[in-house]
Amino acid sequence: MSVSDDNPDFEALLNYLKQNCGYDLTLYKRASLMRRFQRRMQQLRIDNYPNYLQYFQGHPEECTSLLDTILINFSGFFRDRDCWEYLANNIIPQILTNKQPQEKIRVWSAGCAYGQEVYTLVMLLVERLGIEQYLQRVQIFATDVDEDALKQARQASYTEHEVIGIPNELLSKYFEKTEQRYVFLSKLRSTIIFGRHDLAIDAPMSKIDLLVCRNVLIYFNAQTQATVLVRFHFALTDKGFLFLGSAESMTSNKHVFIPVSLKHRIYAKGQNLTIDDHLLIRPQTRNKKALDPLATQIRIWQTAFESSPFPQLVVDRNGCLMMTNKQASILFNLQSSHLEAPVRDLEIGQIVNFLTLMRQLHRDRRPLTLKNVEWKSDYGTNCLDIHITPISDPNHTLIAANLTFIDVTRYTGIKDELESSNFKLASLTQELQLTKDTLNTTYQELESTQKELETVHQEIQLLRQGFHNN
Ligand SMILES: C[S@@+](CC[C@H](N)C(=O)[O-])C[C@H]1O[C@@H](n2cnc3c(N)ncnc32)[C@H](O)[C@@H]1O
Structure with missing residues (x-):
């Protein structure tokens, strides 16, 4: 097999992988890529790209084995x-x-x-x-x-x-x-x-x-x-x-x-x-010629959405995921393969019922906020406020919703601490009142004992006088 940049069989194989495995290897250097493909094909005793493509069609799991050969993960602590x-x-x-x-x-x-x-x-x-x-x-x-x-x-x-x-x-x-x-x-x-x-x-x-x-x-x-x-x-x-x-x-x-x-x-x-450079920032934008004003504006909006520091999602009216920015992908473990999937089937579907939400947006036509929604992930438990904004077409028909997630874990923690301090303060006040009441009772008892003592004293005086008179 020759190692060349222009091999239609190899390109067909790369395109198949792009469509079916979610990996775009067309962006990698051909020479080293071909060497690695050949290494894997030798292990399988396959001697040309069309046969390897056929093998792929019958063995979808081959994607993982091939990627293990291609994505060289070699690394080391303090390398260089x-x-x-x-x-x-x-x-x-x-x-x-x-x-x-x-x-x-x-x-x-x-x-x-x-x-x-x-x-x-x-x-x-x-x-x-x-x-x-x-x-x-x-x-x-x-x-x-x-x-x-x-x-x-x-x-x-x-x-x-x-x-x-x-x-x-x-x-x-x-x-x-x-x-x-x-x-x-x-x-x-x-x-x-x-x-x-x-x-x-x-x-x-x-x-x-x-x-x-x-x-x-x-x-x-x-x-x-x-x-x-x-x-x-x-x-x-x-x-x-x-x-x-x-x-x-x-x-x-x-x-x-x-x-x-x-x-x-x-x-x-x-x-x-430059503006041309900017066009390369957004995902999969490689066509520098597409510079019409609308396309540029859309790209700027998309870049703003994607680079927002807050996790954001767009869900269509059927409850399927349309867009997600990087922060949301990390927080909710979302991948490009999840796009267009019903959100109820994804991890995020556990915390928000999107169909109910869409019905509510359709009925009320105004933004709403879900407060203190708990999200458990590998990174711990977060408390989120979810701000939901309806997106409508020019005829005011609801077409989608934008969800922005604000992490309020710290704020909720402080609120909890405040509530527990208030609770402690209330029980201390109660204890204080109880001690005051006990003191009052003791004081009253003391007073009546003193009065009793005075009466006894008077009686003794009278007895003494009687004794002397006799
Ligand atoms: C040789 S390792 C380098 C590891 C580490 N950076 C170092 O220098 O020790 C290359 C890494 O790049 C990753 N990689 C390859 N293509 C990538 C891509 N398109 N996006 C992100 N990572 C990629 C591979 O999976 C692999 O883990």
């Missing part, structure tokens, strides 16, 4: 140690200097594989900030396209061989040893949100101070690399930093990022984006 040292000594202090003392710090590890990169970041940040400040201020997003890798990353459990790169003092400080495995401290894991995110397709995160994307871009073709870098530019705050892998360089998009240390592959944000 000198780069991490540079980050710890020069970049993290700079990020902290740029912030107010209590301001949040947002970090994104994109293509985090089994989590070693994320936990390396956590150790460096805790070393610099101290545990308390770290827990209060840092939020880490750890994403990968590979669900299995994410599952392992969440477990944070590594073999003796895998932790070799970690200096001993950090290993004993940040890991618990259980049955020959080292598990990263769960207390520190609470600040990490793991989620599936396809860099080639999905919209980026926003307001990120440090974006670590190492050894991922090398797999993409030049055009996809350029698109992803523009999205990274959008994701970063103006003073944010991008940290790439040692084998990666900024061949295109030179204006978008400027090197801070080329040797360590650390970049700062460069020039502002």
Whole structure:
């Protein structure tokens, strides 16, 4: 088999995967992709792409095995140690200097594989900030396209061989040893949100101070690399930093990022984006020619929706999921395959009855709010206020609803504390009243005893007088 860029059989296979497995491998470099396909086909003793396509049609589970061969999850703690040292000594202090003392710090590890990169970041940040400040201020997003890798990353459990790169003092400080495995401290894991995110397709995160994307871009073709870098530019705050892998360089998009240390592959944000660049930010927007005003406006609205810091969903009038932004996808564990699915079949369907909701919106035609709705997820229990806005067509027919979720867990916690303090205060007041009543009774008893004593005294006096008179 020849390794070429222009092989119709191979392209047909990639298109089949795009339609049926939800993975768009057309965006990856052909030469290395073909080598990996061939490796898998050799294992199955299949010698050409059309036969492999036929095999796929009869074995849908083959998608997972192929992706295991293609998505190389190799990673390691402190991989390229000198780069991490540079980050710890020069970049993290700079990020902290740029912030107010209590301001949040947002970090994104994109293509985090089994989590070693994320936990390396956590150790460096805790070393610099101290545990308390770290827990209060840092939020880490750890994403990968590979669900299995994410599952392992969440477990944070590594073999003796895998932790070799970690200096001993950090290993004993940040890991618990259980049955020959080292598990990263769960207390520190609470600040990490793991989620599936396809860099080639999905919209980026926003307001990120440090974006670590190492050894991922090398797999993409030049055009996809350029698109992803523009999205990274959008994701970063103006003073944010991008940290790439040692084998990666900024061949295109030179204006978008400027090197801070080329040797360590650390970049700062460069020039502002052009309108053409902006069009590359939203998911799957690669057609630069589509610049008519309406399309541009729709893209701007969509980008605003996708990059909102609050989780948001749009559900159609039949209760099927139409749109979801990144924050909602992470919170409710939503994937692109869930689009158009009835919401009652998804996890989010457990907390909101969408058909009842649509009936109410249809009847009342005004926004409504569901207060203090409890949502239990891998990350704990959240209390949410859900703001629901009806979306109607020009004839005022209800076509969909927009749902925005505001996390009120902290507020609810404070309210509960206040209620319990009020309750304590009421029972203390009651106790005080009781003590006052008891005191009153005792006082009255004392008074009547005193009166009795006076009477006895008078009687004694009278007896004495009688005695003397006799
Ligand atoms: C070689 S690992 C790098 C892991 C880690 N960043 C490091 O440098 O040690 C590449 C990772 O990129 C992920 N990946 C590949 N294509 C991706 C995509 N389109 N979006 C997000 N992650 C992707 C793979 O699943 C894999 O976990």
